[in-house]
Amino acid sequence: MVDLSKEQILELTNAAGLSYDDIRAEIIAARLTTVLQVLDELPDDLEAAAEPLPIFTLDSEDRDD
């Protein structure tokens, strides 16, 4: 289960040359944790179920005129 801490965020952002305060890092950790937890619960074989979309399609919709 993903559970990011503000310290991990601060490490990451410091490495990127950015400087965040504790409160911002805490909120970012909470947001990222939430999103990654939801994605973690998705099935592992998603790529088998969701094939890429075609690049070329026939335009079969009605045209305006």
Add this chain to the structure above:
Amino acid sequence: MTEVPLHYATIAEQASLVRSKAISPVELTRAYLDRIDHLDSRLEAFITVLSDRAIEEATEVERAIASGAYMGPLHGIPITLKDIIHVKGVPTTAGSRVLDGSVPDEHSTIVRRLSDAGAIILGKANLSEFAMGGTVDHPFGTPRNPWDLDRTPGSSSSGSGVAVAAGLCSAAIGSDTGGSIRGPASFCGITGIRPTYGRVTRQGVVPMCWSMDTVGPMTRTVEDCAIVLRAIAGHDSADPSTGRAQVPDYRESIEDGVRGLRIGVPRELTDFEGLNWEVGDAVTKAIGVLDELGATSSEVSISTAPSSGGVLVTVADTDAAAFHSRWLRSRGDDYDWNTRTRLEAASLIPATAYIKAQQARTLVQREMLALFDRFDVLIAPSSNAPAQSIESATGRPGGNYQGLRDMARRRLTSPASLAGLPALSVPCGFSKSGLPIGLQIIGKPYGEDTLFRTGHAYESATGWHAMHPAL
């Protein structure tokens, strides 16, 4: 002659008055400008009011009508635009200090189409910064819900919702990525539609999420929504995401009723932890009204709905973070605290997570589209609860962010957004504390006509839309 005050009259009613010359476009425009002058210091619906320009446009339009060149139901009708929509020579702020001083040198396509229909551009409406929702510090004033000034009007098309609900314009144009028309429509007791992705051009509109943004009307009735959508919809060669499907006259079928309409009621959207009981009750009653009118409703499952909020946030926020990457580095301090934090969090989402979210999005779309083999529309609440207090919505740090609870409430608007489907919100009642509740009607791609006839039938049988805040 209309029995309601002119400022609350529908576009259809106002158009009849304008066409018959019972009222002039200048009188109508002045009525709104006077009302804005009187009320907007309390409501903060507007960032820019185009008083002189609107009167000039109204004067010109009045001359045209007098000479017999009546163009249709929007001729002489004052419309407000969410301040992400470019108007030539008028600053576009996107509700942010970051765009301070940015003045477009040409109209957006939407404005050109509204002008071609004879509409008057009244002003630029306030909004959550860059249409992202959750703004804590609004640099141009905090929009207030006309039903209770201590409550939020919803986001991100907040000012647009306020302006329509408070009778400050005939209609407004908002935008909806993850619910930004439906939410304010619900909280403000008005009608709003998120059109099919690609139904309305986004040329000249500041983007939030390029793969999910839509632009649509916010009005006081379903018929008005249909009138405005017809004027702005249609392919635009300047926006390759727009489809070539013909734009019907949505009013032609709006009185067709709902006899035989098959309504799907997704259990994951009508019964979940976090759904306010008054909202659930109002939606259940609304479905009952539609059944009495001849529709047939039955329960259905959207298995991908519970995770759709997290999928949407991953896709939309990451898209937005890409758009804002340069400004975040150079103008970070000019962003609202909450917007900036949200974008920075999205900047750290791993690419693998983004890909997974896009794959999941395909499954959401597939599941949603398959439902329209069995149903004509799906019905759910527009929001999980009535409007919250501004204090709780804007408290720092992090605004009103509540982690997984946020993801849970997002399940209501995310499936339609992820799948690119049209979704209409109409008022369906009030909470015990007098706050509006919204009913969401979701349709198949380019199925706006079915949404309008369903919403219109419901509206005609109830009357929630005819109630207005005491201001």
